[in-house]
Amino acid sequence: MTTRLQATGRKVRVLFSTQFALMTEYRAEVVIWMLSGTLSLVMMLVWMAQAAAAPGGMVRGYTPADFATYFLSTWFVSQLLVVWVSHELDYEIRQGVLSPKLLRPLDPFWQHLLGHVSERFVRLIPMLLLAALFTWLSGARFTTAWWAYPAVLALVVLGFGVRFLWEYTLGLLAFWTDSSTSFQEIVWLVYAALGGMFAPLAFYPEWVQRVAVWTPFPYMLGLPSQLLAGKATLAQAGQGAAVLLGWLVVFWVVRQAVWRAGLRRYGAVGA
Numbered sequence: 001m002t003t004r005l006q007a008t009g010r011k012v013r014v015l016f017s018t019q020f021a022l023m024t025e026y027r028a029e030v031v032i033w034m035l036s037g038t039l040s041l042v043m044m045l046v047w048m049a050q051a052a053a054a055p056g057g058m059v060r061g062y063t064p065a066d067f068a069t070y071f072l073s074t075w076f077v078s079q080l081l082v083v084w085v086s087h088e089l090d091y092e093i094r095q096g097v098l099s100p101k102l103l104r105p106l107d108p109f110w111q112h113l114l115g116h117v118s119e120r121f122v123r124l125i126p127m128l129l130l131a132a133l134f135t136w137l138s139g140a141r142f143t144t145a146w147w148a149y150p151a152v153l154a155l156v157v158l159g160f161g162v163r164f165l166w167e168y169t170l171g172l173l174a175f176w177t178d179s180s181t182s183f184q185e186i187v188w189l190v191y192a193a194l195g196g197m198f199a200p201l202a203f204y205p206e207w208v209q210r211v212a213v214w215t216p217f218p219y220m221l222g223l224p225s226q227l228l229a230g231k232a233t234l235a236q237a238g239q240g241a242a243v244l245l246g247w248l249v250v251f252w253v254v255r256q257a258v259w260r261a262g263l264r265r266y267g268a269v270g271a
Helices: 002-024 027-036 039-053 064-080 085-095 108-138 148-175 181-195 206-212 222-228 234-265
Strands: none
Touching: 039 064, 039 108, 064 108, 064 148, 064 222, 085 108, 085 148, 085 181, 108 148, 148 181, 148 222, 148 234, 181 206, 222 234
16 A cells, blocks of 8 residues: 555656646746736726725725725636636547547546646746735735635635536547537636626625525635635635535546546547
């Protein structure tokens, strides 16, 4: 058992180091990707203007500074949840690039996963610098409760795992379709809407809120942002973590089932 764990550890280290070296070659492109994902920052400006113009200087209990904190947090968390694996799988399956990877003694899933994880380390410092700049410009005020930050980290890790698994599963649909990326775009719209990227979930109609709480989306974006803004409790963080953990198990099982079914159909088109 110890030998097997050591061998696995060596594989993970080597795979991570190679993927990290690859990502550092694209560090300028990573910054461009970050700057292109500004939807939350645009919504921040819109809601700050609404609050400033509203009677009493707030909308539903949110001041301009509250909106700045919420949407800046949403931007930061969404940057940590970025996943592009469905596009990679769509290309690899349709072009036959997957074929040589199947000869390796390691599921291609792990190469994609560690590639995404290593990219977070390349992205982190520019993210922190931009977050500091946006905080200074917008007047955002983050919570001083120390427990909120490890709670947010836990939700981000679980949220990334959930999103990676559903994106991976969507990418595997290329075994049956000419392009699986269309499915990814539809799911992203639902993720952005129910996740709170356009507005806090409390601003939505009640029936939308009732549906959303059964999905993983509010706990991936909105809840961490509310924690950083000081508008959510530790109990709510625990509830969100439990929901995300449940969805993580569901998507893990679904991914494996779709992967096995897809391999039986795979014809290495274009190889």
